[in-house]
Amino acid sequence: MKAMLQVSRLGKSFGGLKAIDDLTLSVAEGQFLGIIGANGAGKTTLLNLITGYLTPTSGSIVFEGETIHGLPPYRIARLGIGRTFQVVQPFDEMSVLDNVMAGALFSRSGVHRSLAQARVESVGALRLVGLEAQAQLAAGSLTLGAKKKLELARALATNPKLLLLDEVMAGLTHEEIEDIMTVLRRIREAGTTIVMIEHLVHVIVELSDYVYVLNFGRELVRGLPDAVIELPEVIEAYLGAPMEAEGK
Ligand SMILES: Nc1ncnc2c1ncn2[C@@H]1O[C@H](COP(=O)(O)OP(=O)(O)OP(=O)(O)O)[C@@H](O)[C@H]1O
Ligand SMILES: [Mg+2]
Structure with missing residues:
Protein backbone atom coordinates (compact mmCIF):
# COMPACT_ATOMS: atom_id res chain seq x y z
CA MET A 1 0.00 0.00 0.00
CA ILE A 81 -4.91 17.64 6.76
CA GLY A 82 -7.47 18.46 9.44
CA ARG A 83 -7.08 18.11 13.18
CA THR A 84 -8.81 18.44 16.49
CA PHE A 85 -7.18 19.91 19.59
CA GLN A 86 -6.85 17.98 22.84
CA VAL A 87 -7.98 21.07 24.79
CA VAL A 88 -11.08 22.35 23.01
CA GLN A 89 -11.21 26.12 22.79
CA PRO A 90 -14.21 27.29 20.78
CA PHE A 91 -15.02 30.98 20.47
CA ASP A 92 -17.48 30.96 23.39
CA GLU A 93 -19.58 33.97 22.39
CA MET A 94 -19.92 32.84 18.77
CA SER A 95 -22.67 30.43 17.78
CA VAL A 96 -21.90 26.76 17.25
CA LEU A 97 -22.53 27.21 13.51
CA ASP A 98 -20.23 30.24 13.24
CA ASN A 99 -17.46 28.30 14.98
CA VAL A 100 -17.73 25.56 12.37
CA MET A 101 -17.96 28.08 9.52
CA ALA A 102 -14.67 29.59 10.64
CA GLY A 103 -13.22 26.11 9.99
CA ALA A 104 -14.94 25.76 6.62
CA LEU A 105 -13.58 29.07 5.37
CA PHE A 106 -10.05 28.15 6.39
CA SER A 107 -9.77 24.92 4.45
CA ARG A 108 -8.55 22.98 1.44
CA SER A 109 -11.11 24.64 -0.80
CA GLY A 110 -11.91 27.44 1.64
CA VAL A 111 -10.10 30.14 -0.29
CA HIS A 112 -12.55 29.77 -3.15
CA ARG A 113 -15.60 29.16 -1.05
CA SER A 114 -18.49 31.58 -0.60
CA LEU A 115 -20.10 32.21 2.78
CA ALA A 116 -23.23 30.43 1.55
CA GLN A 117 -21.22 27.33 0.57
CA ALA A 118 -19.36 27.39 3.88
CA ARG A 119 -22.70 27.53 5.68
CA VAL A 120 -24.08 24.53 3.79
CA GLU A 121 -20.96 22.45 4.49
CA SER A 122 -20.91 23.52 8.13
CA VAL A 123 -24.53 22.56 8.67
CA GLY A 124 -23.65 19.21 7.05
CA ALA A 125 -20.74 18.72 9.46
CA LEU A 126 -22.97 19.59 12.44
CA ARG A 127 -25.58 17.11 11.23
CA LEU A 128 -22.92 14.41 10.89
CA VAL A 129 -21.82 14.83 14.52
CA GLY A 130 -25.40 15.24 15.78
CA LEU A 131 -25.22 18.90 16.80
CA GLU A 132 -27.55 20.51 14.25
CA ALA A 133 -30.19 21.28 16.90
CA GLN A 134 -27.62 23.36 18.83
CA ALA A 135 -26.36 25.29 15.79
CA GLN A 136 -27.56 28.68 17.00
CA LEU A 137 -26.50 28.32 20.65
CA ALA A 138 -23.43 30.11 21.96
CA ALA A 139 -20.53 27.62 21.88
CA GLY A 140 -19.65 28.52 25.48
CA SER A 141 -22.98 27.14 26.70
CA LEU A 142 -22.30 23.58 25.46
CA THR A 143 -21.41 20.62 27.69
CA LEU A 144 -17.90 19.16 27.33
CA GLY A 145 -19.31 16.30 25.25
CA ALA A 146 -21.01 18.71 22.86
CA LYS A 147 -17.86 20.86 22.69
CA LYS A 148 -15.89 17.78 21.61
CA LYS A 149 -18.47 17.17 18.88
CA LEU A 150 -18.16 20.80 17.83
CA GLU A 151 -14.39 20.40 17.64
CA LEU A 152 -14.88 17.37 15.42
CA ALA A 153 -17.38 19.23 13.20
CA ARG A 154 -14.97 22.18 12.91
CA ALA A 155 -12.23 19.85 11.69
CA LEU A 156 -14.61 18.06 9.30
CA ALA A 157 -15.75 21.34 7.78
CA THR A 158 -12.19 21.85 6.53
CA ASN A 159 -12.98 18.85 4.28
CA PRO A 160 -9.83 16.91 5.18
CA GLU A 178 -20.61 5.54 21.60
CA ASP A 179 -22.04 8.48 19.63
CA ILE A 180 -18.62 9.71 18.55
CA MET A 181 -17.52 6.19 17.62
CA THR A 182 -20.53 5.95 15.29
CA VAL A 183 -19.64 9.32 13.78
CA LEU A 184 -16.03 8.25 13.22
CA ARG A 185 -17.13 5.04 11.50
CA ARG A 186 -19.28 7.13 9.17
CA ILE A 187 -16.45 9.55 8.40
CA ARG A 188 -14.17 6.66 7.64
CA GLU A 189 -16.73 5.00 5.39
CA ALA A 190 -17.04 8.29 3.50
CA GLY A 191 -13.37 7.85 2.55
N1 LIG B 1 6.05 23.28 24.01
C1 LIG B 1 6.71 22.45 24.83
N2 LIG B 1 7.79 22.87 25.52
C2 LIG B 1 8.46 22.03 26.34
N3 LIG B 1 8.14 20.76 26.54
C3 LIG B 1 7.07 20.28 25.89
C4 LIG B 1 6.29 21.09 25.01
N4 LIG B 1 5.28 20.35 24.50
C5 LIG B 1 5.41 19.12 25.03
N5 LIG B 1 6.48 19.07 25.87
C6 LIG B 1 6.97 17.89 26.59
O1 LIG B 1 7.13 16.85 25.62
C7 LIG B 1 6.70 15.60 26.15
C8 LIG B 1 5.61 15.03 25.26
O2 LIG B 1 4.44 15.81 25.42
P1 LIG B 1 3.10 15.53 24.63
O3 LIG B 1 2.14 16.61 24.99
O4 LIG B 1 3.41 15.34 23.20
O5 LIG B 1 2.63 14.15 25.26
P2 LIG B 1 1.29 13.32 25.04
O6 LIG B 1 1.70 11.96 24.65
O7 LIG B 1 0.37 14.06 24.17
O8 LIG B 1 0.71 13.28 26.54
P3 LIG B 1 -0.84 13.29 27.06
O9 LIG B 1 -1.32 11.87 26.95
O10 LIG B 1 -0.69 13.70 28.49
O11 LIG B 1 -1.61 14.27 26.25
C9 LIG B 1 6.25 15.87 27.60
O12 LIG B 1 7.33 15.57 28.44
C10 LIG B 1 5.94 17.34 27.59
O13 LIG B 1 6.12 17.90 28.87
MG1 LIG C 1 -1.51 14.84 24.37
Whole structure:
Protein backbone atom coordinates (compact mmCIF):
# COMPACT_ATOMS: atom_id res chain seq x y z
CA MET A 1 0.00 0.00 0.00
CA LYS A 2 1.24 3.48 -0.87
CA ALA A 3 1.70 5.76 2.12
CA MET A 4 -0.47 8.88 2.21
CA LEU A 5 1.56 10.26 5.08
CA GLN A 6 5.17 9.26 5.65
CA VAL A 7 6.96 10.36 8.81
CA SER A 8 10.66 9.44 8.67
CA ARG A 9 13.24 9.50 11.47
CA LEU A 10 11.38 12.39 13.06
CA GLY A 11 12.85 14.14 16.08
CA LYS A 12 11.70 17.03 18.25
CA SER A 13 13.62 18.25 21.27
CA PHE A 14 12.53 20.77 23.87
CA GLY A 15 15.84 21.73 25.46
CA GLY A 16 17.30 18.45 26.67
CA LEU A 17 14.02 16.54 26.37
CA LYS A 18 13.45 14.43 23.27
CA ALA A 19 9.66 14.55 22.98
CA ILE A 20 9.84 12.71 19.63
CA ASP A 21 12.91 10.58 19.08
CA ASP A 22 13.76 8.99 15.72
CA LEU A 23 10.15 8.07 14.94
CA THR A 24 9.20 6.51 11.61
CA LEU A 25 5.51 5.98 10.88
CA SER A 26 3.31 5.72 7.82
CA VAL A 27 -0.39 6.06 7.18
CA ALA A 28 -1.98 4.45 4.13
CA GLU A 29 -4.91 6.04 2.32
CA GLY A 30 -8.18 4.86 3.84
CA GLN A 31 -6.53 3.54 6.97
CA PHE A 32 -7.75 4.11 10.52
CA LEU A 33 -4.57 4.30 12.55
CA GLY A 34 -4.62 4.32 16.34
CA ILE A 35 -1.84 5.82 18.46
CA ILE A 36 -1.58 5.07 22.15
CA GLY A 37 1.03 5.79 24.78
CA ALA A 38 1.32 7.01 28.35
CA ASN A 39 1.01 10.67 29.33
CA GLY A 40 3.98 12.57 27.95
CA ALA A 41 4.82 9.89 25.34
CA GLY A 42 4.86 12.53 22.60
CA LYS A 43 1.47 11.95 20.95
CA THR A 44 0.31 15.57 20.82
CA THR A 45 3.80 16.69 19.83
CA LEU A 46 3.62 14.31 16.85
CA LEU A 47 0.31 15.86 15.76
CA ASN A 48 1.73 19.36 16.22
CA LEU A 49 4.69 18.43 14.01
CA ILE A 50 2.48 16.96 11.27
CA THR A 51 0.20 20.00 11.25
CA GLY A 52 2.97 22.61 11.29
CA TYR A 53 2.39 23.96 14.81
CA LEU A 54 5.90 22.75 15.62
CA THR A 55 9.00 22.40 13.43
CA PRO A 56 10.99 19.17 13.69
CA THR A 57 14.52 19.12 15.05
CA SER A 58 15.31 16.30 12.60
CA GLY A 59 13.67 14.00 10.08
CA SER A 60 10.97 14.54 7.48
CA ILE A 61 7.21 14.53 6.96
CA VAL A 62 5.81 13.87 3.49
CA PHE A 63 2.10 14.06 2.63
CA GLU A 64 0.96 12.79 -0.77
CA GLY A 65 4.49 13.11 -2.10
CA GLU A 66 5.00 16.68 -0.86
CA THR A 67 7.40 17.58 1.93
CA ILE A 68 5.32 19.45 4.50
CA HIS A 69 7.55 19.94 7.53
CA GLY A 70 8.45 23.60 7.79
CA LEU A 71 5.21 24.76 6.15
CA PRO A 72 2.90 26.93 8.27
CA PRO A 73 -0.29 25.33 9.67
CA TYR A 74 -2.67 27.06 7.23
CA ARG A 75 -0.75 25.71 4.22
CA ILE A 76 -0.83 22.19 5.66
CA ALA A 77 -4.55 22.52 6.40
CA ARG A 78 -5.16 23.52 2.78
CA LEU A 79 -3.35 20.42 1.54
CA GLY A 80 -6.10 18.43 3.25
CA ILE A 81 -4.91 17.64 6.76
CA GLY A 82 -7.47 18.46 9.44
CA ARG A 83 -7.08 18.11 13.18
CA THR A 84 -8.81 18.44 16.49
CA PHE A 85 -7.18 19.91 19.59
CA GLN A 86 -6.85 17.98 22.84
CA VAL A 87 -7.98 21.07 24.79
CA VAL A 88 -11.08 22.35 23.01
CA GLN A 89 -11.21 26.12 22.79
CA PRO A 90 -14.21 27.29 20.78
CA PHE A 91 -15.02 30.98 20.47
CA ASP A 92 -17.48 30.96 23.39
CA GLU A 93 -19.58 33.97 22.39
CA MET A 94 -19.92 32.84 18.77
CA SER A 95 -22.67 30.43 17.78
CA VAL A 96 -21.90 26.76 17.25
CA LEU A 97 -22.53 27.21 13.51
CA ASP A 98 -20.23 30.24 13.24
CA ASN A 99 -17.46 28.30 14.98
CA VAL A 100 -17.73 25.56 12.37
CA MET A 101 -17.96 28.08 9.52
CA ALA A 102 -14.67 29.59 10.64
CA GLY A 103 -13.22 26.11 9.99
CA ALA A 104 -14.94 25.76 6.62
CA LEU A 105 -13.58 29.07 5.37
CA PHE A 106 -10.05 28.15 6.39
CA SER A 107 -9.77 24.92 4.45
CA ARG A 108 -8.55 22.98 1.44
CA SER A 109 -11.11 24.64 -0.80
CA GLY A 110 -11.91 27.44 1.64
CA VAL A 111 -10.10 30.14 -0.29
CA HIS A 112 -12.55 29.77 -3.15
CA ARG A 113 -15.60 29.16 -1.05
CA SER A 114 -18.49 31.58 -0.60
CA LEU A 115 -20.10 32.21 2.78
CA ALA A 116 -23.23 30.43 1.55
CA GLN A 117 -21.22 27.33 0.57
CA ALA A 118 -19.36 27.39 3.88
CA ARG A 119 -22.70 27.53 5.68
CA VAL A 120 -24.08 24.53 3.79
CA GLU A 121 -20.96 22.45 4.49
CA SER A 122 -20.91 23.52 8.13
CA VAL A 123 -24.53 22.56 8.67
CA GLY A 124 -23.65 19.21 7.05
CA ALA A 125 -20.74 18.72 9.46
CA LEU A 126 -22.97 19.59 12.44
CA ARG A 127 -25.58 17.11 11.23
CA LEU A 128 -22.92 14.41 10.89
CA VAL A 129 -21.82 14.83 14.52
CA GLY A 130 -25.40 15.24 15.78
CA LEU A 131 -25.22 18.90 16.80
CA GLU A 132 -27.55 20.51 14.25
CA ALA A 133 -30.19 21.28 16.90
CA GLN A 134 -27.62 23.36 18.83
CA ALA A 135 -26.36 25.29 15.79
CA GLN A 136 -27.56 28.68 17.00
CA LEU A 137 -26.50 28.32 20.65
CA ALA A 138 -23.43 30.11 21.96
CA ALA A 139 -20.53 27.62 21.88
CA GLY A 140 -19.65 28.52 25.48
CA SER A 141 -22.98 27.14 26.70
CA LEU A 142 -22.30 23.58 25.46
CA THR A 143 -21.41 20.62 27.69
CA LEU A 144 -17.90 19.16 27.33
CA GLY A 145 -19.31 16.30 25.25
CA ALA A 146 -21.01 18.71 22.86
CA LYS A 147 -17.86 20.86 22.69
CA LYS A 148 -15.89 17.78 21.61
CA LYS A 149 -18.47 17.17 18.88
CA LEU A 150 -18.16 20.80 17.83
CA GLU A 151 -14.39 20.40 17.64
CA LEU A 152 -14.88 17.37 15.42
CA ALA A 153 -17.38 19.23 13.20
CA ARG A 154 -14.97 22.18 12.91
CA ALA A 155 -12.23 19.85 11.69
CA LEU A 156 -14.61 18.06 9.30
CA ALA A 157 -15.75 21.34 7.78
CA THR A 158 -12.19 21.85 6.53
CA ASN A 159 -12.98 18.85 4.28
CA PRO A 160 -9.83 16.91 5.18
CA LYS A 161 -8.42 13.91 3.33
CA LEU A 162 -6.52 13.04 6.49
CA LEU A 163 -8.11 13.72 9.87
CA LEU A 164 -5.96 13.74 13.03
CA LEU A 165 -7.84 13.32 16.31
CA ASP A 166 -6.28 14.16 19.68
CA GLU A 167 -8.29 12.53 22.47
CA VAL A 168 -11.75 13.42 21.21
CA MET A 169 -13.28 11.01 23.74
CA ALA A 170 -11.56 12.27 26.90
CA GLY A 171 -13.98 13.28 29.65
CA LEU A 172 -17.09 12.07 27.84
CA THR A 173 -19.89 9.84 29.12
CA HIS A 174 -20.26 6.28 27.91
CA GLU A 175 -23.16 7.31 25.68
CA GLU A 176 -21.26 10.25 24.17
CA ILE A 177 -18.30 7.95 23.44
CA GLU A 178 -20.61 5.54 21.60
CA ASP A 179 -22.04 8.48 19.63
CA ILE A 180 -18.62 9.71 18.55
CA MET A 181 -17.52 6.19 17.62
CA THR A 182 -20.53 5.95 15.29
CA VAL A 183 -19.64 9.32 13.78
CA LEU A 184 -16.03 8.25 13.22
CA ARG A 185 -17.13 5.04 11.50
CA ARG A 186 -19.28 7.13 9.17
CA ILE A 187 -16.45 9.55 8.40
CA ARG A 188 -14.17 6.66 7.64
CA GLU A 189 -16.73 5.00 5.39
CA ALA A 190 -17.04 8.29 3.50
CA GLY A 191 -13.37 7.85 2.55
CA THR A 192 -11.47 9.96 5.08
CA THR A 193 -8.19 8.58 6.40
CA ILE A 194 -8.02 8.88 10.19
CA VAL A 195 -5.24 8.95 12.78
CA MET A 196 -6.64 8.79 16.29
CA ILE A 197 -4.78 9.39 19.54
CA GLU A 198 -6.79 7.97 22.39
CA HIS A 199 -6.31 6.74 25.92
CA LEU A 200 -9.43 4.58 25.82
CA VAL A 201 -7.92 1.31 24.68
CA HIS A 202 -11.26 -0.37 23.89
CA VAL A 203 -12.08 2.46 21.49
CA ILE A 204 -8.72 2.08 19.73
CA VAL A 205 -9.17 -1.67 19.47
CA GLU A 206 -12.67 -1.37 18.05
CA LEU A 207 -11.94 1.35 15.49
CA SER A 208 -8.33 0.98 14.36
CA ASP A 209 -6.91 -1.30 11.67
CA TYR A 210 -3.41 -0.76 12.97
CA VAL A 211 -1.84 0.62 16.14
CA TYR A 212 1.40 2.33 17.11
CA VAL A 213 2.41 2.48 20.74
CA LEU A 214 4.67 5.40 21.66
CA ASN A 215 6.90 5.49 24.69
CA PHE A 216 9.26 8.38 25.48
CA GLY A 217 8.88 9.69 21.94
CA ARG A 218 9.85 6.40 20.31
CA GLU A 219 7.95 3.51 18.77
CA LEU A 220 7.59 0.87 21.45
CA VAL A 221 5.69 -1.53 19.20
CA ARG A 222 3.24 -1.52 16.32
CA GLY A 223 0.81 -4.05 14.92
CA LEU A 224 -2.78 -5.20 14.84
CA PRO A 225 -4.79 -3.77 17.73
CA ASP A 226 -5.80 -7.02 19.44
CA ALA A 227 -2.24 -8.34 19.40
CA VAL A 228 -0.58 -5.09 20.47
CA ILE A 229 -2.61 -4.48 23.61
CA GLU A 230 -1.87 -7.97 24.92
CA LEU A 231 1.90 -7.45 24.90
CA PRO A 232 3.49 -7.25 28.35
CA GLU A 233 5.73 -4.33 27.36
CA VAL A 234 2.65 -2.37 26.27
CA ILE A 235 0.77 -3.13 29.45
CA GLU A 236 3.81 -2.08 31.47
CA ALA A 237 4.53 1.12 29.53
CA TYR A 238 0.95 2.17 29.11
CA LEU A 239 -0.66 1.15 32.36
CA GLY A 240 2.31 0.63 34.68
CA ALA A 241 4.29 3.82 34.20
CA PRO A 242 1.67 6.43 35.15
CA MET A 243 0.75 4.46 38.27
CA GLU A 244 4.40 4.26 39.28
CA ALA A 245 4.82 7.97 38.68
CA GLU A 246 1.85 8.70 40.90
CA GLY A 247 3.37 6.62 43.69
CA LYS A 248 6.59 8.66 43.69
N1 LIG B 1 6.05 23.28 24.01
C1 LIG B 1 6.71 22.45 24.83
N2 LIG B 1 7.79 22.87 25.52
C2 LIG B 1 8.46 22.03 26.34
N3 LIG B 1 8.14 20.76 26.54
C3 LIG B 1 7.07 20.28 25.89
C4 LIG B 1 6.29 21.09 25.01
N4 LIG B 1 5.28 20.35 24.50
C5 LIG B 1 5.41 19.12 25.03
N5 LIG B 1 6.48 19.07 25.87
C6 LIG B 1 6.97 17.89 26.59
O1 LIG B 1 7.13 16.85 25.62
C7 LIG B 1 6.70 15.60 26.15
C8 LIG B 1 5.61 15.03 25.26
O2 LIG B 1 4.44 15.81 25.42
P1 LIG B 1 3.10 15.53 24.63
O3 LIG B 1 2.14 16.61 24.99
O4 LIG B 1 3.41 15.34 23.20
O5 LIG B 1 2.63 14.15 25.26
P2 LIG B 1 1.29 13.32 25.04
O6 LIG B 1 1.70 11.96 24.65
O7 LIG B 1 0.37 14.06 24.17
O8 LIG B 1 0.71 13.28 26.54
P3 LIG B 1 -0.84 13.29 27.06
O9 LIG B 1 -1.32 11.87 26.95
O10 LIG B 1 -0.69 13.70 28.49
O11 LIG B 1 -1.61 14.27 26.25
C9 LIG B 1 6.25 15.87 27.60
O12 LIG B 1 7.33 15.57 28.44
C10 LIG B 1 5.94 17.34 27.59
O13 LIG B 1 6.12 17.90 28.87
MG1 LIG C 1 -1.51 14.84 24.37
